[in-house]
Amino acid sequence: MQWEQLLSLRKQGNKSKRIRIEENETRLGFEVDYDRVIFSSPFRSLQDKTQVIPLSKTSFVHTRLTHSLEVSVVGRSLGRIVGKELLKKHPQLQSVHGYQFNDFGAIVAAASLAHDIGNPPFGHSGEKAIGDYFLNGKGQRFKNQLSEKEYQDLVDFEGNANGFKILTESKNGVEGGLRLTYATLGAFMKYPKQSLPKKPTAHVADKKFGVFQSDTDFFAEVASELGLLSRNNTGFARHPLTFLVxxxxxxxxxxxxxxxxxxxxxxxxxxxxxxxxxxxxxxxxxxxxxxxxxxxxxxxxxxxxxxxxxxxxxxxxxxxxxxxxxxxxxxxxxxxxxxxxxxxxxxxxxxxxxxxxSTEVMEKEIAGYTILSTLLDVFTTAYENHYNGNARHYDKLVLRMFGCDLSQKPQSVYEYLMDSCSFISRLTDGNALQIFQKVKGNL
Missing domain, CATH: 1.10.3410.10 (putative deoxyguanosinetriphosphate triphosphohydrolase like domain)
Structure with missing residues (x-):
């Protein structure tokens, strides 16, 4: 891999190549990435998402938001230290292309800031609760309606893959999500592979997966632009700055x-x-x-x-x-x-x-399982009936509450299941609890 490619300033929808030496030094593209993440609603929602203690009201315990801010600070320092050394080893990056050591810090800081943006409520137990619903719960009924990889996306629901989706998907008329540089998107991708094959090697990049089936085409475009190496047809080599994130x-x-x-x-x-x-x-x-x-x-x-x-x-x-x-x-x-x-x-x-x-963590993780399983069942059932053309009044109420456009039907079962998981994953711990109480009839 070549640093000139890995430091690409291209963004989703760009037709022409962006050159570092032509960048506005007061509004550098990599720094714009940081700003776009920090002002985004998915990032702000991390304020009420679990880092260690679910639903904790203790002021000095970290949330996903404070954790992500601290990781970005550490990442920025790491990127700058490494950047200074890399410019010594590869002086053409600065003399020919105009890259500065701060660029490395800005890329790592932005990717670090976003690293937890796809995590569902209730910490890592939230991911497990979503996966368990489709593997062992009522969500098993969808298995025969999905491809093997689509089903694996659900039973191993992964916050990293969901983060890439949030950062890049076009939604509500906004093309390309946050439109981050490909360098930052590459650095964000800790596990540049699909859900299958599962853990094909002991390589750290194969520990989990980082892209859903719905996003493979665009990820391939990002990987091609950055010059990421293909790895045994199971995925790509990591962007080097991912190791710093x-x-x-x-x-x-x-x-x-x-x-x-x-x-x-x-x-x-x-x-x-x-x-x-x-x-x-x-x-x-x-x-x-x-x-x-x-x-x-x-x-x-x-x-x-x-x-x-x-x-x-x-x-x-x-x-x-x-x-x-x-x-x-x-x-x-x-x-x-x-x-x-x-x-x-x-x-x-x-x-x-x-x-x-600890007892406190385990008790609240158990509550999180119940809350997310219930919400998934209500939401997927409503979507399923809408997709099959036999939605009840209750189903329509549920979908409207979740902001769904009832004039349009999803194109596939996989699409509406991913929409269901995406909606629930964006909820905060408090939002999830409130909606759970509403569907249980507690006003």
């Missing part, structure tokens, strides 16, 4: 989810401080640390030091393996190569045991 997310959820667990009282402070010290021991200034009087100040200091340590580590690993990354042969997440891998694993292990598997 992934690292930014890994850094934040490792450290910040751990911090949330401490703030919620799920992880003992003394134990937590010990684990963080193990991570930053080589960079710890003992005089500064010992002068801090409160555990809160000590935690803030260690959190900042841990994030900076892992940013520097991830950037170094990227530069060391840039050649393999460009060839598409680098197959691990950057932090899997880290000298701090054991310390990171210890912190995640504690978060899993004390936070993700």
């Amino acid at each position: 992934e690292a930014a997310d890994d850094i934040c959820y490792t450290i910040i989810d751990f911090e949330d667990g401490i703030n919620l009282g799920l992880i003992e402070e003394e134990i937590a401080l010990e684990y963080l010290i193990n991570l930053v021991r080589n960079n710890l200034r003992k005089d500064v640390y010992s002068s801090l009087k409160t555990s809160q100040d000590r935690l803030a200091y260690l959190r900042s030091l841990a994030i900076n340590t892992l940013i520097a580590e991830a950037a170094t690993i990227f530069i060391e393996h840039e050649e393999a990354i460009l060839k598409g042969t680098f197959s691990e997440a950057l932090l899997d190569k880290s000298q701090y891998k054991a310390q990171i694993a210890d912190i995640i292990k504690i978060s899993v045991e004390k936070v993700y598997q």
Whole structure:
């Protein structure tokens, strides 16, 4: 892969090539991407979507919104550090094409900002609830009406693929979704493959999937423009900057989810401080640390030091393996190569045991399953009857409540099922609960 292609400023609908050296420096295309994401309604809805604790009313617990903002900040730093080194290795990018090190930071920041935009309510349990409805619930009735890949899109409903859909689909007369640059769309795509074959290799890009059947044509266009390499007919090699987006997310959820667990009282402070010290021991200034009087100040200091340590580590690993990354042969997440891998694993292990598997989280995930399964059943049944021409008055009321145009019928079963999942995935935790109460007759 070539950086000149990978840094494409082209946007959906552009006919002519956009040249970096001709860009307006005060309104650079990659920075416009960031602005378009942050002002979009799907991004704003992340304010009321779960990061760790579903339906939490505790002010200091992260939502998807605050998490995404923090990931974008870390991603911007990573992109800038790597960008400076890449311009030294490939000076023609600057001297001939006009790229600056900030461009790399802007692309990674925008992709990082959008990385959770496709996640449904109630965290990762929301994805599982949607998939379970079609695999084990009443949604099984649609299996024989779908292709194998279409059905797999539903039973393995994936927030990453839904994010690509949200960012790119034409809706309500708006062509091309947010119309982001292809460079940002490429960096956003952590898993550049379809739902099948499922996990064909141990490559990190095959862990999940990143594109629904409804969006394969446009994704192929993006991949072609960027020059992404084909991988054994199962998908494409990652855009190199995707590794930085992934690292930014890994850094934040490792450290910040751990911090949330401490703030919620799920992880003992003394134990937590010990684990963080193990991570930053080589960079710890003992005089500064010992002068801090409160555990809160000590935690803030260690959190900042841990994030900076892992940013520097991830950037170094990227530069060391840039050649393999460009060839598409680098197959691990950057932090899997880290000298701090054991310390990171210890912190995640504690978060899993004390936070993700806590009673509060599990109870609310159970509620989330019930809420989303009920909404899916009501919505898909109404759509099914409308599609078959025998919609009841109740079905029409449901579809109108969800903003559907009853004058038009979906073109296929797959289309209306994806519309159903798309609508529900865009709901916030609070919206989903309110609609659930309404369909249950609680006004």
